[in-house]
Amino acid sequence: MPDLYPVELALEKMLEGVAPQGVEQCDLGLAAGRILADSMMATMDVPAFDNSAMDGYALHHIDAGKALKVSQRIAAGVQASALQPGTCARIFTGGQVPPGADCVIAQESTESKGEDEVWIPEGLRAGNNIRPQGCDVRQGEVCLTAGSILEAAALGQLASQGFTRVPVRIRPRLVLLTTGDELIEPGKPLAPGQIYNSNQPMLCRLLERFGAEVVGAWHAPDSYEKTCELLQQAALKSDLVVSTGGVSVGEEDHVKAALQSLGSLEVWRLDLRPGKPLAYGHLPGSQQRSIPFVGLPGNPVSGYVGAWLFLRPLLAKMLACPRRLELPRIQAEAQFEAQNGPRRHYMRVRLNYQSSPPKAEAYLDQSSGVLSSCVQADALACVPGDMRVSQGDLLDCFLLVHD
Secondary structure, three states: OOOOEOHHHHHHHHHOOOOOOOEEEEEHHHOOOOEEOOOEEOOOOEOOOOEEOOOEEEEOHHHOOEEEEEEEEEOOOOOOOOOOOOEEEEEOOOOEOOOOOOEEEEHHHOEEOOOOEEEEOOOOOOOOOEEOOOOOEOOOOEEEOOOOEOOHHHHHHHHHOOOOEEEEEOOOEEEEEEEOOOEEOOOOOOOOOOEEOOHHHHHHHHHHHOOOEEEEEEEEOOOHHHHHHHHHHHHHOOOEEEEEOOOOOOOOOOHHHHHHHHOEEEEEOEOEEOOOOOEEEEEEOHHHOEEEEEEEOOOHHHHHHHHHHHHHHHHHHHOOOHHHOOOOEEEEEEOOOEEOOOOEEEEEEEEEOOOOOOEEEEOOOOOOOOOHHHHOOOEEEEEOOOOEEOOOOEEEEEEOOOO
């Protein structure tokens, strides 16, 4: 095992051998945020018929340049009749273009000549203001690919095809184990030396947004025996176990030792700041399964950054969601100066897009215990080891986006 794992090598080891979760059918109304398991084929053209893109009049373009009798009225949802030659049809947005018409003119471009007659100017072309049948989706085409995240537009696409149930990946069951005698649940009085457990709600929310189903959020005291007991229980009821704290070299850091005793430790100590003492391995689960384990450092910022860099892609691999395997990356100009140490530093920054390239503004205190640096951050600026950052330097910035 190397002294310090490069970030890329550590992630590679975490992702190797990870198989996608199984598939279940889900009601479309409950599928928001889920990952589509199979590509969906269009069962019909969308739109299903030529329809008007605006309120106006439908006609054949050769009849333009004169007053035309209005022979029918077509609202959205009404079946149109064949257009009588030399007439036009009053039509509304989404209305079916009648057979015999090949264009639509906007209402405001015409002049009324009475209740049932309208003047149509010259110069119309076939196809004007008509949305042709199948211009969005053709029957038999793939309308949504496997691995898609079912957010608003994707849900609308599926609904437009009439689907009521869709195949989705089963969300990985995850147990989160926070550790440390110093951590107290919010709402309880603090004794000297104690702090509130900020990691649990923070990471539960992140992991749910990354696609996990958090089936347990437990806390372990600083006890080797109790840590072993809880890790064993967690592995028996989950597809992934995540812990915070207990993976460094202190006398009360029991998670690493418990992992080595119960299962296997495969990655430990990363060339990374914040988050050097991150651990990865496996625990024995039910039915002879091997359950992946990720041990995040206990400092809140280290856990936050580690979750974005490692748990997001790990859950993406489990969910067969290629879009989430890598964080989007852009280059931005540093609006700060810093001298980095030997480890790669992921600085919490906020991007200003009012200029090109964007400007990266760093939180002043980049300590791993200062969670305020994460609250306003929308990106992680990657600073190579031993680099001196000057104002205006271009840095790779990883966007903290969930989709």
